[in-house]
Amino acid sequence: MTDYDAIVVGAGHNGLTAAAVLQRAGLRTLCLEANTYAGGMAATVELIDGFRYEIAGSVQFPTASQITKELGLDTLPTVDPAVMSTNIGESGEEPMIFYRDPMQLMTHLDERHGLEAVTGMAELIGWSHGPAKALGRFDVRQPPKTLDEMYACAANEAERRAIHEMLFGSAMDVIDRLLPDKDKHAVMCGMLAFLAVNSTYRGPYTPGSATCLAFALAIPQDNTGGTAMMTKLDE
Numbered sequence: 001m002t003d004y005d006a007i008v009v010g011a012g013h014n015g016l017t018a019a020a021v022l023q024r025a026g027l028r029t030l031c032l033e034a035n036t037y038a039g040g041m042a043a044t045v046e047l048i049d050g051f052r053y054e055i056a057g058s059v060q061f062p063t064a065s066q067i068t069k070e071l072g073l074d075t076l077p078t079v080d081p082a083v084m085s086t087n088i089g090e091s092g093e094e095p096m097i098f099y100r101d102p103m104q105l106m107t108h109l110d111e112r113h114g115l116e117a118v119t120g121m122a123e124l125i126g127w128s129h130g131p132a133k134a135l136g137r138f139d140v141r142q143p144p145k146t147l148d149e150m151y152a153c154a155a156n157e158a159e160r161r162a163i164h165e166m167l168f169g170s171a172m173d174v175i176d177r178l179l180p181d182k183d184k185h186a187v188m189c190g191m192l193a194f195l196a197v198n199s200t201y202r203g204p205y206t207p208g209s210a211t212c213l214a215f216a217l218a219i220p221q222d223n224t225g226g227t228a229m230m231t232k233l234d235e
C-alpha cells in the first residue's frame, strides 16, 4: 500500500481515465485489472489468431471538445465508415441502417421506414436537448447536478417534462410515444431500446433508462458539424 497513493480497480476506459488523471496530478497510481487485457467493454481483442473483435462498444459518441483534447483523443487515428451499425429484423422487415451522415440517415428512414420514422427520430433528438443539459452531458469538471438544478436547466415546459421523463421514465416510454407503430417501427425501436441495455445492462423498460437515450442522442452545443457525429477509432 505504501508504494501507491491511489489504486484504481478496473481498467475499463473509465478506470484508465481515472488512473491517467490521478497519475498526471502527481499521485503514484496503480490500476488493477481482472482481465488479461485493458479497455473493459470498450476493448478490441484478438480472440482468434489474426481476428480482432470489439468486445462491446465500437462507436465513439460525441464528447466535450475539452475532454477530447485533454485525453488526446483528437490525436488518435479514426475511421469514418459511412455506416455505423445495422439492425436487422425478422424476415421481410426493413433493416435499420445507421448512417453516419445525419442527412443520409434521415433519407434512409424516409425511404425505407416512412415519414413517421423521420419525424419520430427528429422528435427524439429534440426531446434529448433538455435532458442533455440537465445531465451536463457536455459539461467538463462540474459536479453532478441536484434534481432542482436539473429541472432549472429547462428552457420551457416541454424541456421540463422531458427532464422529468428522463429521470423517472423508461427508454420505452419515450420510444413508444414517439414511434407508436409497433409493426412498422419494430427494428428502429429495437435499435433505440438497445441504447438502454448497453448503458445500464438493464432492460429498456427500467425506470430511469430514458437517461440513456438523452446521453446517446445529445448533440454538443458547440457543434460545428463533424464533431457531433459518431466515429470509430482505428485500431
Ligand SMILES: Cc1cc2nc3c(=O)[nH]c(=O)nc-3n(C[C@H](O)[C@H](O)[C@H](O)COP(=O)(O)OP(=O)(O)OC[C@H]3O[C@@H](n4cnc5c(N)ncnc54)[C@H](O)[C@@H]3O)c2cc1C
Pocket (backbone or CB within 6 Å): 009, 010, 011, 012, 013, 014, 015, 016, 032, 033, 034, 035, 038, 039, 040, 041, 042, 055, 056, 057, 058, 059, 060, 061, 197, 198, 199
Ligand atoms: C454490447 C455493448 C455495446 C456497447 N456499445 C457502445 C458503443 O458503441 N459506444 C459507447 O460509447 N459505449 C458502448 N457501450 C457501453 C460501454 O462499453 C461502457 O459504457 C463502458 O465500457 C463502461 O466503461 P467502464 O470503464 O465504466 O466499465 P467496463 O468497460 O465495464 O470496465 C470495467 C473493468 O473493470 C474490470 N473489473 C471489474 N471488477 C474488477 C475487480 N474486482 N478487479 C479487477 N478488475 C475488475 C473489468 O474486467 C473491466 O475490464 C456498449 C456496451 C455494451 C454491453
